[in-house]
Amino acid sequence: MTDFAHRSVLLDEVLDALEPRSGGVYVDATVGGGGHAEGILTRGGEGTRLFAFDRDESALAAARERLASFGDQVTFVHSAFGDVEAELRARGVDAVDGVLADLGVSSPQLDRAERGFSFGQDGPLDMRMDPSKGETALELVARLEVDELANVIFELGEERRSRRIARSIHEAYDADELSTTSDLRAAIHRVTGGKRAKRDPATRTFQALRMAVNDELGQLEALLEALPRLLVDGGVAVLISFHSLEDRPVKWYFRRSTQLVPLSKRPVIASDDEQRENPRSRSAKLRAARRLPRSEAA
Ligand SMILES: C[S@@+](CC[C@H](N)C(=O)[O-])C[C@H]1O[C@@H](n2cnc3c(N)ncnc32)[C@H](O)[C@@H]1O
Incomplete structure (x- = not known):
């Protein structure tokens, strides 16, 4: 049993934006412990397909275990999400109904001293995801x-x-x-x-x-730039960021895009209850946008 305790933030809000449905194909660009992924597959029901990305092999191992009951509905991809388009194409997929990216590091990454992310516990100066x-x-x-x-x-x-x-x-x-x-x-x-x-x-x-x-801003830029090509008409992208350096590019990309329309003007934040139960959710900002039909987009 892998020990990967990470509480997914804004789970209901992610699912309400993505509206997963049977027959739909989704990308979880940051599967981590698989909490959001499990929600997508459960809400979508039978016939939902998910491509689960993570650049951290230990996160993928935890997600594989958690999502085992969904069998071949899930394809795990050990890759950075900056390469999402090429990785999907290599698997014969041109477009998807939804993309989720829950940015940053997971609690287990921070908690394991040997990963070198945190000063809470002494570890080697590594920090690679x-x-x-x-x-x-x-x-x-x-x-x-x-x-x-x-x-x-x-x-x-x-x-x-x-x-x-x-x-x-x-x-x-x-x-x-x-x-x-x-x-x-x-x-x-x-x-x-x-x-x-x-x-x-x-x-x-x-x-x-x-x-x-981890070239985190370069990764984010590559993902944002791929979204209009990756999403089917009406498809939805959901991004969760934890600080302004990540939120700003998402906000401006959605605002300026002629192909994606933000689902709301302001970011969605965690409810008081969630903030109380999960302090990490206090800094989370969710922004979602829908792909305009190609015939209407400029
Ligand atoms: C906040 S956690 C995701 C938690 C997950 N949504 C859940 O419900 O358990 C972020 C994960 O994204 C991964 N990650 C961060 N940047 C990435 C990138 N550029 N490409 C692929 N995975 C990335 C990290 O390794 C980490 O496992």
């Missing part, structure tokens, strides 16, 4: 010049003290004192001071490095 390939956070820090690292921390962490933090991280690296998440946190704290408020001052820099290691 797909540990089978690509550069780790430590390798990224080693490769970037101080100015480049400062830009990453400023842009992806919205951190004002980015230059000083970048310098401190490089100093730790040069002194062979940077190999774990605790080392990184200590290097940041040397500039910011330790945790005083609710939020640790290292949070922004950790977010920035994680987003850079």
